[in-house]
Amino acid sequence: MEQCRTTVAKNLIFLCLVITGIFLSCKTFSNELSSISLVQRMQIKKLKNGKMSEMPRFNRQPTYPWKGDLQCERFSVQLAEKDSLIKWPLTSFPGSGVTWTRQMIEGITGFYTGSVYYSDPSPTLNRDGNVTDNTDDPLCGCTILDKDHEATVQVGKQGLDAYFELLHRLGHAGIVHQQYDRRGVLLLRNPMDVIFSFRNWQLAGKTGNASPDAFKGPEWEEIIDYVAYAWADHAIRWIEQIDQGTVLFYERLLGKTAENELRRLLNIIGFKPIDSDRMKCALSHRNRTDHKRHIKNKMLLEPKHRIKLMKSIHQVQQSLRRKGWPTLPIYLYDVHSPDGKI
Incomplete structure (x- = not known):
């Protein structure tokens, strides 16, 4: 016993x-x-037909984004040599114009940007409307900047609960120092514009338009709450954690200040020399429609929604001032009201 x-x-x-x-x-x-959230999101292969799909092969074949323009068609874009470039994230809230911004950066530098998202298409389409054949791999050291929406991009369930899950349970809150050694470029756009782009992107993809019913009702109220909180929270966390980097403003890239904005960016990430002819070509082709919505309906926000989003703008503006960085160009913002007033 x-x-x-x-x-x-x-x-x-x-x-x-x-x-x-x-x-x-x-x-x-x-x-x-x-x-290792970057590896988790990018390097761990997706299952396809029960098998691990392979990463695209490294291919330095150049493409020519401005074919048909006699002044610009000679300029090419390609991947750099492996491990020749420092890893820089270009982070933003979805709907902030990151694809359009990447087009300009690629044209000016001659190097592709990348993405931490598996099979994310190139920002530039060829003349047939197809995606150019480059490798989006932020681990190769061959892309000038890499798109990273961090915890603001969600698959499936959307909202603050999913946002906090990614931040605090899956470690996305530490990406800037764990993956990028506190380097970063933050792209900011008026959240009162972002919220409509984000909703369209949620329901209709990069180029489609959601039904008008998608912008009213309880679910729309939840989207307002989510964007108002997460847009500011994401921006402030990156502003506070970045030691080497800067902020870009979508609205400044639209106007006459675009060249100064882009030169400031390239100076910060250490890219030189800057080719003035490439800069002129990139700016002259800003109106290209790759991945853009062809129909953009003017939509209004209710006063309570504008105030909620203005509070978020105020919080980010204070954070930028504390950092000593350029501040939000609020005077360029569309407040989506009938009379243009908050």
Whole structure:
């Protein structure tokens, strides 16, 4: 009987050790996923037909984004040599014009931008309307900047609960220092414009338009709350955590200040020399329609929604001032009211 008890006790101890080991292994794996979120999002391959799909092959073949323009068609864009460029994130809230901004940066530098999202299409289409054949791999050290929406981009369930899950359970809050050594470029756009682009993107993709019914009702109220909070929270966290980097403003890239804005960016990330002819070509082709909505309906916000979003703008403006960075060009903002007043 005593021998039986001893055997049972040994088995229980062994079982406890096994369970403890499994727990620690799971915890370690979870921590590893949190600390290598870029790899989690990009390098871990997606399952396709039950098999792991392969990453695209590294291909430095150049493409020519401005074919048909006699002044600009000689300029090409291609990947840099592997591990020749520092990893810089271009982070933004979805709907902030990052694809359009990437087009200009690629044209000026001659190097592709990348994306942390698997199979994210190139921002530039060829003359047939197809995506150019470049490799989007932020781990290759061959792209000038890499698109990263961080926790603001969500698959499936949307909203603040999903946002906090990505931030605090999956480690996205630490991406700027864990993955980018506190480097970063933050692209900001008027959230009163972003909210409509974001809703269209949610329901109709990059170039489609959501039904007018999508901009009213309880679900629209939840979207307002989500964008108002997450747009500001994302911006402030990156502003506070970036040691080397800057902020870009979508509205300034639209007007006469675009060249100064882009030169400031390229100076910060250490790209030189800047080709003045490439700059002229990039700016002259700002109106290209790759991945853009062809129909943009003017939509209004209710006063309570404008105030909610203005509070977010105020919070980000204060954060930029504390940092000593350029401030939001609020005077250029469309407040989406009938009379143009808040």
